[in-house]
Each structure stands twice: as C-alpha cells, then as structure tokens.
Amino acid sequence: xxxxxxxxRLPQLSSExxxxxxxxxxxxxxxxxxxxxxxxxxxxxxxxxxKKTGQVAAPxxxxxxxxxxxxRGGSGRDTGRxxxxxxxxxxxxRIVLSxxxxxxxxxxxxxxxxxxxxxxxxxxxMGIPGEVVDALRAVEAFKTSQGWSLFRxxxxxxxxxxxxxxELVKQVEAGEAKAKQTIRKVLVGDKMSGKSxxxxxxxxxxxxxxxxxxxxxxxxxxxxxxTEYAPLPGSTPTQYYQExxxxxxxxxxxxxxxxxxxxxxxxxxxxxxxxxxPKLNLLKLAELGAAxxxxxxPVFVALWKELTLPGRPPIMMAIDNLAHVxxxxxxxxxxxxxxxxxxxxxxxxxxxxxSGTKTLPxxxxxxxxxxxxxxxxxxALDYSIQLAEARxxxxxxxxxxxxxxxxxxxxMECLRNMEVLRSNGLSKEEARAIMEYYAASxxxxxxxxxxxxxERWTLAGQGNIGELERxxxxxxx
Amino acid sequence: xxxxxxxxxxxxxxxxxxxLSLSRPQCQRALSFRQNSPSQCLSTxxxxxxELTSENSQEKFTxxxxxxxxxxxxxxxxxxxxxxxxxxIPASPSYFSAKxxxxxxxxxxxxxxxxxxxxxxxxxxxxxxVAWKTIHQYRIMVNEPxxxxxxxxxxxxxxxxxxxxxxLMPEEVREAMLRYKKAAQPEDRIPKPGVIDELGRxxxxxxxxxxxxxxxxxxxxxxxxxxxKNLSQFFGRLHDRESAVWALKATERLDKYNVWALVxxxxxxxxxxxxxxxxxxxxxxxxxxxxxxxxxxxxITRDPRKVERKKAGHVKARKMPTWxxx
Numbered sequence: 152x153x154x155x156x157x158x159x160r161l162p163q164l165s166s167e168x169x170x171x172x173x174x175x176x177x178x179x180x181x182x183x184x185x186x187x188x189x190x191x192x193x194x195x196x197x198x199x200x201x202k203k204t205g206q207v208a209a210p211x212x213x214x215x216x217x218x219x220x221x222x223r224g225g226s227g228r229d230t231g232r233x234x235x236x237x238x239x240x241x242x243x244x245r246i247v248l249s250x251x252x253x254x255x256x257x258x259x260x261x262x263x264x265x266x267x268x269x270x271x272x273x274x275x276x277m278g279i280p281g282e283v284v285d286a287l288r289a290v291e292a293f294k295t296s297q298g299w300s301l302f303r304x305x306x307x308x309x310x311x312x313x314x315x316x317x318e319l320v321k322q323v324e325a326g327e328a329k330a331k332q333t334i335r336k337v338l339v340g341d342k343m344s345g346k347s348x349x350x351x352x353x354x355x356x357x358x359x360x361x362x363x364x365x366x367x368x369x370x371x372x373x374x375x376x377x378t379e380y381a382p383l384p385g386s387t388p389t390q391y392y393q394e395x396x397x398x399x400x401x402x403x404x405x406x407x408x409x410x411x412x413x414x415x416x417x418x419x420x421x422x423x424x425x426x427x428x429p430k431l432n433l434l435k436l437a438e439l440g441a442a443x444x445x446x447x448x449p450v451f452v453a454l455w456k457e458l459t460l461p462g463r464p465p466i467m468m469a470i471d472n473l474a475h476v477x478x479x480x481x482x483x484x485x486x487x488x489x490x491x492x493x494x495x496x497x498x499x500x501x502x503x504x505x506s507g508t509k510t511l512p513x514x515x516x517x518x519x520x521x522x523x524x525x526x527x528x529x530x531a532l533d534y535s536i537q538l539a540e541a542r543x544x545x546x547x548x549x550x551x552x553x554x555x556x557x558x559x560x561x562x563m564e565c566l567r568n569m570e571v572l573r574s575n576g577l578s579k580e581e582a583r584a585i586m587e588y589y590a591a592s593x594x595x596x597x598x599x600x601x602x603x604x605x606e607r608w609t610l611a612g613q614g615n616i617g618e619l620e621r622x623x624x625x626x627x628x
Numbered sequence: 629x630x631x632x633x634x635x636x637x638x639x640x641x642x643x644x645x646x647x648l649s650l651s652r653p654q655c656q657r658a659l660s661f662r663q664n665s666p667s668q669c670l671s672t673x674x675x676x677x678x679e680l681t682s683e684n685s686q687e688k689f690t691x692x693x694x695x696x697x698x699x700x701x702x703x704x705x706x707x708x709x710x711x712x713x714x715x716x717i718p719a720s721p722s723y724f725s726a727k728x729x730x731x732x733x734x735x736x737x738x739x740x741x742x743x744x745x746x747x748x749x750x751x752x753x754x755x756x757x758v759a760w761k762t763i764h765q766y767r768i769m770v771n772e773p774x775x776x777x778x779x780x781x782x783x784x785x786x787x788x789x790x791x792x793x794x795x796l797m798p799e800e801v802r803e804a805m806l807r808y809k810k811a812a813q814p815e816d817r818i819p820k821p822g823v824i825d826e827l828g829r830x831x832x833x834x835x836x837x838x839x840x841x842x843x844x845x846x847x848x849x850x851x852x853x854x855x856x857k858n859l860s861q862f863f864g865r866l867h868d869r870e871s872a873v874w875a876l877k878a879t880e881r882l883d884k885y886n887v888w889a890l891v892x893x894x895x896x897x898x899x900x901x902x903x904x905x906x907x908x909x910x911x912x913x914x915x916x917x918x919x920x921x922x923x924x925x926x927x928i929t930r931d932p933r934k935v936e937r938k939k940a941g942h943v944k945a946r947k948m949p950t951w952x953x954x
Contacts, residue, residue: 341861576858579849605883609850610869612860622866 246293247300248284254593255303267359268321273314274581276588278306283358289406291368292351292469296524298620302592308585308616310345312338312574313352316516320356323465323514331465331514335505337473337566339536340574342523343617349574350469350520357467362515363408363458365400367470367501371525372396374492376481383448383496391482392496394444397451400497402441404454409434411464418460421453433457448496455500459512466515470501473519474526477562493561506565530556535566543571576614579604585616586623594624686771687729729770730778733807737785740804747798749791758790759810766808782808822913829888830913834905836931839894843906845914848886854903855891868900875908878925879918885911905930 210216261278279287284305287293299305307313319334326332338346350366357364367373373396383390405412412434421427425446427439433454440450458466470476476498479489492498503509504517521532530553537550552558577585583604589595597603611618718724722731761769763779786808789801824830829844852873854862863869872889876882887907891899908927912919922928936945943949 341858343860602880602883605850606877609852609873609882610859610866612858612869613851615858615860618860626866 244295246288246295248288248293248305249299250301250303252593253301253303254591256306256588256591258591259304259306259588262355262359264359264361267356268317270314272309273311274309274584276306276308276584278304279355280359283355286358286364286407287351287354290354290364290366290403292354292366294347297348298624301594301620301624306588307348307352307355308577308581308588309352310574310577310581310616312345312349312572313356315572316349316353316518317356319516320360320362323516324360326514328461331512333504333507333510333515333517335507335517335570336519336572337505337536337539337569338518338520338572338574339540340523341576341612341615343615343621344574344576345616346520346522346574347471348616349572350471350518353516353518354467354469357465357516358407361411361464363404363411363464363466365404365466365468366407367400367468367497370470370472370475370498373495373498374475374478374480374482380482380490380495382485388494389484390494390496390499391484391490392448394447397447397497398441398444401437401447401451401454405434405437405441412437415457415463417453417457419453419456421449421456423449423453451497461512463513465513466511467518468501468504468515469518469520470505471520472522472526474521474529474532476502477529477532477565478527478559491561493565502565505569507568529559529562531559531562532566535563535569536571539566539569539571540573576612577608577616577619578614579608582608582611582614582619585619589620589624597623685769687769727772727774730772730774733770734778734782734785737782737789737804740801741785741788744789744792744798744801747796748793749788750793752787752791755787755791756794757814758786758805759813760786760808761810765810822909824913830910832906832909832911832913834902834907834909834930836901836905837894837898837934839891839898839902841889841891841899841902841906843887843889843903843910845885845887845907845910847884847914850883850886852887852889854887854889863896863900865896868896871897871900872903873907874904874925875911875922875927878927879911879915879921881911881915885914901931 256276259276259278261280262272262283263280266272293299293305309317316336319336323332323334338349340346354364354366372378373393378393378396380391380393383392413432415433417431417433417436421436423439423446425439425443428435431439436450436454436457440447440454443450457463476492476495478492480492480495482490482495484490493502501517504511505519521536534550534552541549583599583601586595586599586604586607590597590599607619607623608614611622720728720732721735722728725731760783763774763776766779766782767774786805789805792798792801822830822832828846830846832843832845834841834843852859854872859869859872863872870877873882873887876885876887887910889903889906891903893899894902904927908922908925912922919928938945941948
C-alpha cells in the first residue's frame with residue numbers, strides 16, 4: 152500500500168499542526184489530505200493508527216534493536232527551544248563594533264571636521280567619532296564581514312584611496328555656488344581589498360563635513376524580489392516602486408542626517424497622498440514617509456526636490472554590490488516579463504546620477520562599489536570598468552567588446568562615462584601603520600618590525616588589507 | 629695513463645718475471661687468467677672487458693686444462709726431476725673453494741689493505757662519495773651465491789681503502805676499487821649550473837605530486853605573481869601561500885626577491901609545494917651558499933610520493949571490499 156503522506160514526516164506532522172495551527176503553512180504535508188465526500192480517510196489517518204504501518208515486522212521479544220531515529224519520545228529528541236522567527240537572521244546580521252577584550256589604543260586620535268580633509272592624516276589609523284558611528288550604523292555602512300568586532304572601538308586606516316576621496320570632497324566644497332561639481336566614482340578592486348570600507352570612509356567624511364548622506368547598503372536587497380512592488384502610475388515605460396524599501400530608506404536617511412535635516416524647512420508645497428502638518432522640516436518629512444509606507448515614494452521625491460534646491464548641503468550617495476542593479480531584477484511585470492533593475496524607481500534614481508544624466512545642483516559625490524564575493528556575472532560592467540581604467544591610464548589601445556557576449560545596452564549606456572577608483576593593496580608603510588594598530592590593540596602578539604611587516608605584506612598578496620587582517624589578527628596559529 | 633697502456637706494460641713485466649723465475653709448474657688456468665688481464669695484479673680472477681661496460685654482466689669462468697708435464701720439461705732446461713718441481717700448486721689459494729672468485733677477491737683486498745694500512749686517512753665524512761655495487765650486482769658479476777654478510781666484509785675493506793687520503797691514494801688501490809664500483813658514480817652527474825640572465829632572472833623548476841612549477845626569481849621587494857595572479861588570489865589558504873614562498877621565508881629573503889611563476893597540473897597543495905622547490909632552485913642560482921639552509925628547511929629534496937595505483941580486486945589501492953557473509 153502506498154501512503155499518501157511520507158511516513159518519515161509523520162511525527163512532525165502531528166506536532167506541527169498542533170503547535171502552529173494558527174499559522175497558515177505553505178507546507179502541503181502539514182494539512183491532512185481529505186477528499187470532500189468521504190470522511191473515512193481522515194478518520195483512519197490519525198497519527199496513532201498510522202504509526203504501526205511504518206514498521207515492517209515487530210522485533211522479537213527480548214531482542215534489543217538499535218533505534219537511532221529522532222522520533223518522538225526517543226532519547227535523541229531535541230528538547231531545546233527553537234529560535235523565534237527572525238532570530239537567527241538577526242544574529243547573523245548583528246553588527247558588533249566593540250571588543251572589550253581588546254586594549255584601548257592610547258595614541259588613537261579621532262577624526263574631526265577639520266582634520267578629515269587634511270593631508271597629514273594619510274597613512275594613519277584614525278578613530279571614528281561616536282555620533283558618526285551612530286549615523287553610519289543607521290545607514291548600515293558597517294558590514295558583518297569587516298573586522299569591527301575585533302577592536303575596542305571603530306577606527307580605520309586613512310589609506311591613499313581614502314585621502315583621494317577626501318580630496319574629491321574638498322574639490323566639491325571648493326566649487327562655485329552656482330556650478331557645484333557632481334563627482335561619480337566606481338570603486339573596484341580585488342576581493343577583500345577594502346572597497347566597502349572605502350564606501351564607509353566616504354560616508355564618514357561626508358557626515359563629518361555635514362553633507363546629506365544616502366546609502367544603499369546592498370543592491371541585492373533591492374532587486375532580490377523580497378519586498379512588495381507596484382507599478383508607478385503615469386510612468387512610461389512602466390517603472391516600479393517599492394514601498395517598504397523606500398520607507399526603510401527614508402527612516403535611515405532621517406536617522407543618519409537628523410541634525411542637518413531638522414534645520415531645513417520645507418519651502419515648496421509637495422502634493423502628498425497623506426495629510427501633512429503645516430510647518431514641516433525635512434526630518435519630519437522623512438519620518439512621515441518612513442511611517443507611511445504607502446506614501447514613501449512621493450515623500451522621497453519631495454525630499455529629493457527639497458534637497459536639490461539652491462543653498463542646501465551637498466549630497467553623498469553610495470551603493471554597494473553594484474553588479475546586482477546592472478541586470479534584470481527578480482521582479483516580474485504584469486505580462487510576466489522580468490523587470491530590469493533600472494526600471495525600479497530607487498535604482499533608476501541612483502543610476503541616473505551615476506550615469507551623469509542628472510546632476511546634483513548643490514554638488515556631491517556618487518560612490519558605487521563592486522563586490523567580488525557575491526556578485527552576478529555582468530559582462531557589461533566588467534567591460535566598462537576595463538574601458539574606464541584604460542581611458543584613465545591614457546592607453547593608446549582600448550579594450551574591445553567581446554562580440555560573443557550578450558550586451559545589456561542599458562548598462563552600457565549608463566556606464567559610458569564612468570570613472571574608476573581602484574583600491575589596490577596597501578603600501579608597506581600603510582601596512583606597518585595598521586599592523587602597529589593591531590599590536591597596540593593587543594590583537595597581534597608579535598614584534599612589528601620591517602621583516603615581519605614585509606613578510607605579512609607578501610603573504611597578504613601585496614598588501615591586500617583584508618588578507619592582512621586575516622593573516623595577522625584572525626588567524627591564531 | 630690509459631688503461632690499455634698500463635695493461636700492456638704490466639703484461640710485459642709479468643712475462644719477464646715468469647720467464648726468469650717460473651721454476652715450478654703452475655696451474656694453466658691461473659696463468660691464462662693472468663695473461664688475459666694483468667691489470668688485476670693481485671687477483672687470480674679475470675676482469676673481462678664486458679664488465680667494464682655493463683656492470684651486471686657475468687665473468688667468464690672456464691675450468692683449467694689438464695697439466696701437460698712434457699711441456700714443462702721441454703720448455704725448461706733439463707733439470708734433475710724433483711718432487712718439489714712436480715708438485716702442482718694452484719695459483720689461487722681458493723682453488724678448491726666452492727666460491728673461488730669471492731674468496732680471491734676477499735683475500736686480495738685484505739692483502740692490499742695490509743699493504744696500505746699505514747697510509748694516512750681522512751674521516752669517513754670527508755672521503756669521496758662512492759656508489760659501490762650492490763650485493764645483487766656483485767652476485768651477478770661473479771656468478772656465485774655470495775652471502776650478504778660476506779659481501780659486507782668486502783665492503784668494509786673497501787670503505788677503509790676509500791678513506792685513504794685522496795692525495796696519497798696508490799694507483800694500485802684505485803685500480804682494485806674500480807672492480808667494486810658501480811658504472812655510474814654520483815660525481816658523474818653534475819647538473820648544469822643555473823645562470824642569471826641579462827635581466828637578472830634566475831629560473832627554477834619544481835615538481836610535487838602531479839604539479840609542476842617554473843619560477844623566475846629576480847631581486848625586488850617581495851612581490852609574487854603566480855599564473856598572473858597575486859599570491860592571495862591564487863592560493864586561498866594561508867598555509868599554501870606560506871608553502872609557495874617558504875624557500876624565501878625560511879632564509880629571510882622574502883623582502884629581497886620578486887617571484888614570477890607558472891604552475892600547472894595537480895591540486896592546490898601540490899602546486900604550492902611544487903612552487904617551494906622551484907623558488908628554492910631559482911634562489912640557489914642567486915645565492916648558492918644557501919643550500920644547507922634550504923636543505924634544513926626541506927626545500928631541496930623532491931618528495932617522490934605519488935598516488936598509489938588501484939589494484940584489481942581492491943576497492944582502492946589497498947582497501948578491500950567489505951566482507952559479506954554469503
């Protein structure tokens with residue numbers, strides 16, 4: 152006789168249905184299958200009755216049998232509490248920014264609004280001040296893969312590329328009031344070479360210089376198909392907006408930039424689908440959007456309009472894991488065709504600024520970082536990076552497109568004039584500075600001298616900072 | 629002096645000696661042997677020419693022809709026949725032994741050692757390295773069932789003879805030892821010395837398991853490129869990275885040279901350890917004095933282990949199928 156229910160699932164079946172009776176389960180097995188005109192199947196399908204049918208033959212009397220099944224009542228039964236919904240994810244995504252076992256570094260100086268653009272900080276490890284840490288945490292700039300949990304408090308090496316970004320910030324700030332610059336950079340580099348940390352440092356500099364900071368912490372979250380979406384009314388070709396995601400983004404913007412936004416009053420009269428108080432500052436506006444997901448996109452548009460009025464602060468926009476928004480998203484249109492990531496309103500907004508079709512009237516920087524560990528293949532992006540690098544180096548012969556690869560013309564168009572900032576390995580001086588910081592934190596128990604630094608520098612693949620940290624702090628051999 | 633000339637001169641000398649003092653009849657076999665190969669002045673046994681070319685060839689051994697007493701009497705001046713002259717003495721003291729060649733060898737070497745015992749010696753570690761014939765090769769050469777222990781007695785004498793100070797080594801001893809040496813000696817194979825090319829590169833080749841690596845080492849500041857990738861991109865494991873540059877790390881030269889390498893075949897560990905050898909060999913071209921240090925670090929000797937082949941009737945090389953009742 153073939154059973155309609157997998158026999159192995161039987162013990163779980165009863166427990167599941169009793170415990171989670173209120174939750175609508177998608178598991179077909181959790182509800183007993185009954186035909187509508189007969190009740191006998193359901194009656195005979197009681198767990199007690201079914202239990203017998205699973206056994207082939209009863210063991211002889213007195214005979215000992217080996218039972219290693221994790222059944223009910225067995226010795227191997229898991230009696231522990233099951234983690235609540237979202238608990239494991241929260242644990243996985245938890246950002247730890249302090250290690251109480253690490254030593255306090257007495258020589259560590261904090262960055263300030265004044266010294267952050269100073270050339271003198273190049274090659275030094277500098278602490279990130281507390282309020283900036285809070286803002287960066289709010290915009291999810293810290294990643295679990297980075298080694299913040301190893302040290303007493305967040306600090307970062309001001310490497311050559313960081314100073315380059317600081318130079319760009321200085322350049323934007325120095326521009327004329329009428330013609331502020333919009334600088335666009337794509338951060339590229341090897342795996343673990345510090346691209347995301349560079350984005351974080353860019354945001355940090357912007358926060359210290361009182362810029363407005365907007366960060367899309369992981370492009371994958373936007374296109375993954377996990378948030379609800381809807382076509383934007385009146386858009387041709389159809390664009391799609393994501394209410395929840397936009398609301399979260401607004402709340403992050405509000406948290407990170409509360410001080411600046413609260414000082415700016417809404418001057419225009421935005422047409423919002425929700426009632427608004429008469430006197431409104433930008434912080435309130437953003438919070439309004441965060442609290443009402445159904446109005447989040449119009450609020451975002453209104454906020455952006457306010458921020459781009461003359462006399463407002465410059466804006467730093469950043470995105471990590473760029474390759475995910477350079478392809479079709481996981482969303483489907485009404486006629487079941489995949490939606491291109493550029494048709495999502497948030498991505499559209501970002502990409503327009505990255506490609507240069509829209510500029511920031513008050514100046515600003517658009518940073519985009521690629522990722523090497525979790526990124527889909529995107530030939531157009533790879534080619535554009537190669538091309539941009541060749542152009543920047545002034546090469547005579549530019550790389551050519553491989554005609555056998557499928558071209559995503561929208562991506563090619565978008566990345567036509569992009570500029571690249573490559574984060575290479577550290578120099579030996581920078582490596583020495585960061586290793587001295589490791590040693591001062593008590594996380595590296597070795598004498599930091601030239602041969603030691605040189606050895607680790609080579610083993611880390613010519614000063615790859617992530618590998619350097621892995622080899623000297625994480626690896627305990 | 630060439631061997632042929634030496635033989636010829638010795639032949640002349642022995643002939644002259646024989647003509648003068650051959651007063652009593654001797655075994656013809658022994659005589660014939662002596663004439664055939666007089667280079668072995670203390671040996672009754674011959675050393676044929678084939679032996680010189682291939683070491684596993686057998687020596688010819690023929691029985692002695694019957695003694696013709698008339699020839700003795702004819703050749704010599706008519707003398708009063710005495711018992712003493714009639715008594716036939718075999719040329720070899722081991723004439724009646726079951727293993728005459730081996731015994732001859734042993735007796736001759738012992739005699740030689742007695743003769744040269746007073747010459748100054750060097751410690752065993754400083755004596756020239758010689759590859760002696762193995763017991764099997766010796767057995768094949770003499771075609772006698774020689775016991776290992778007995779051959780070791782010969783080897784002991786040879787080792788002692790080899791320890792004679794090289795500058796005072798008598799020609800006689802050198803000739804005698806030649807018989808027991810393998811055709812190929814360690815000093816015969818001298819590898820071509822590596823060269824540093826006009827761009828300052830030294831090349832080294834290394835192998836391990838099924839991987840092979842070629843490394844070019846130049847003076848620099850510790851940059852490593854393997855198949856066009858840097859060390860961390862090519863080797864995910866820290867251990868493999870350390871293996872790859874172990875020759876430089878063990879000799880504290882990691883920040884003084886750059887490495888550019890090509891690796892192929894095998895797995896990650898094999899490739900890393902093939903690189904160890906390749907880098908070490910290239911480094912030796914730059915600094916030959918590092919050889920002892922590199923040997924201590926284990927970067928000189930090639931690890932000959934390979935995957936053992938699968939056998940019929942086995943699941944793997946050694947594993948047998950599980951035993952099943954019935």
